[in-house]
Amino acid sequence: MSSKAIREKKDDGRPAYHWTTPAELSPSLTRDAEPTGPRLFGAVGLALVVFGGVALLVHLSGRTSSWVGPTWGGLATLAGLGGLLLHAAGDSDLQIRRAYMSFAYLVLALGALLSVVPYKGPAFGLFLPYGLCLLLVGLLFQMAFVRNEVEAKTRDYALYALGGVGALLALAGFVGGNISTSFLLPNGLLMVAAGFVFLWAFVGLKGVTDDTGYYAALGVGALGALAALLALARSMPHILSQTDAFARRGWLAGSAPYLMPNGLVLLGGGLAYLALALFMTSERPFVIMTRRQLGAYFYSPIAYFMLLLFALVACLYFGQFVGDRLLDPMTNRPKTGVPEPIILSYFFSLIPIFCLVFVVPVLTMNLLSEENRSGTLEMTLTAPQEETTIVLSKFAAALFLFMMTWVPWGLFLVALRVGGGNPFDYQPFLAWLIVLLFTGAGFVSMGVFFSSLTKNQLTAAVFTFVGMLLLVVLFLAKQQMTSQDALWYKVFSRVSFLDLWLEALDGKLAVSQLFYHLSVTVFWLFLSVKVLESRKWR
């Protein structure tokens, strides 16, 4: 007799063929690797920020510490913030990313407050340096948070905060700059620049496929176009009054000059905004791929590392440069006047040239080699895209970052002129910038070529490094030659980029030499395209 507790299960006769896929439970979603590295950086960073922050506060309160001065305090805070930022970007844990989000909001709010509050002076008096620095720090942490956040709403709020700050900065910069000259320089200009970075971050992270991102980008373009047109319109009366026809009739006789510097600054800012909008909304494959490559640089620590390293080297070098050239060794006081040509001695030195030789391989080593190794090149080439577009987009992104690495060097010169009150002949600097762009294009294209040859980044880097060294050695070899009439001397003088630098830093722009570097660029890029195409001949 069977137990009453056990009941026979009745077969309800329903077959099992109405089978539906169960909710996905399989462990195919891998857990992110424990971010040990970023957490270590975060811990060290926090310690440094506290240490440096205390040192700075002690200094600000008027007391001087005998063992940690403001310089070391500032450097420790900066390095600490770098560590924290690495942690914020690398650790997507819910608690941690939200903590950084709160920190970013706090810093942004504090930055905005300090920018507008008239503390012991006019409004916007604290924008430089406190407001601006805090806003930029807030931006970086907010960007790191947005990259890691998975909840759409929270992410959107954080993005709108960035977009809002960007829009306010841009409007304040353009409107204020149009009203008052004293506001435009330097505050207005910096607001326009900071607004540019904020809006770029907003549109970039929101994406132009999204309606909000797309229309925001169009808005940025419209603002830029308006600012540029206004700057032109305000500059035109004086320019026209200088023409014969107007001068004869006495038209617009009393109009004040506007183009230099206000008109130019606002025009440049407006055009930059317009270019940003075009760059972000363009659907051209070249622009799409350049955007991706720039994203790849900025999503990995490589761009930040390079920029920070270069800024640090520039900072140390600038300190040494000022000490050597501008201070009287006997009294340790500034010399009267600046020993010219100061630009020449600033850039034509071992450290900048070493930096140049070093930066090109780092920026270009993985451009095509990594795509080749991982197979993503096959994905791109089986989409309707040409080899030429791929090579050009890689080149453009690397060249952009190459030029960016020199920004700190230029900013120190601006600081010398504006902050230090040392006027110097700045025209060689402009000539050198143009030469840097052209020679840089040559170097970067060489790097692109070497990275197209191999699947190994390191091999590409070594080849590019050797190539860069050879170009420097060419100049040194030429210096050793006794006869200036020898054929090789002439050839080396033409080929060596350092000769071109010397001329530019001397204030002379040799256009024919620029064409030489342009053709070198075209040559390397052509070869890179052919290397990619060579899979079709083999």
Added chain:
Amino acid sequence: MIEVKNLTKYFGPVLAVDCVSFNVARGEIVGLLGLNGAGKTTTMRILTTYLPATSGGAALAGFDVRTQSLDVRKRIGYLPENVPLYPEMRVEEYLDYRSKLKGLGRKDRQTRIDYCLGRCRIREVRRRLLGTLSKGYRQRVGLADAMVADPAILILDEPTAGLDPVQIRETLALIKELGASRTILLSTHILSEIEEVCDRIMIIHRGRLASDKKIADLEMTDTVFVEVHGPNDRVVEVLRTTDGVDGVQARPFGDGVVACEVTLRNRDDMREAIAQRITRNGWTIRSLDQRRKKIEEHFMDIVSTGDPLRDKAG
């Protein structure tokens, strides 16, 4: 939709694809089978215009892969074997980037990406970094990428590699659904998958197209396996002349027994007829069995022989 004519590809001295010709019609799902290194991936890479053929040619949707490569690429979706992805990008970002590269307009982009995220069941990982995805998810992101621009032709190199059984089922159902309006060429090692989704299979062996048959045709014929105690030649002769028999392959054992594999013309049960013919001759039967040949056996038959064409000629 896909026309391939005398396609040949050498890598240096190595012959990877040897004079392959086939056609795939619109709405057909064709499976490409073959051992590792048989030439499947190379054939697919030629069709996607990534590699050029050494000789011969192919046309997809009426465009030549060599001279109208851009037109071909606008009409295909390709899933390569290892699904290379940019590790620093998020799933959604990647699909957005790829759909832009494939020329999808802004309005369509959002809808198509949303559709692909749902169909390939990757919506839950759309904010994850591609570098942190498992093989199964990578495979599905690759599939979403292949179909994001709604191409007329899909070329899928092992679309189910790395998926778990549930995902395989899902993916195959998706492929079958997509195949209703598109032409699909897919390669795989898993023969049961081919049976499930494909209309036709092609077996590539040592670079050559060794078999190209419709699944229905493969399943049409049966084989009788019989072991007879009798003289080899006579037994073969008797079996071959039986009605309904297409061919006989015999393998004599040492003890006077000959094992025969009798291919039939149709699926009729021939066991009794064959037994009668044998016993009428006074021979005895050790075993008799009629089986439907599966794709697997068909595949093994081909790949276990040497050069298929040479064997046939011999």
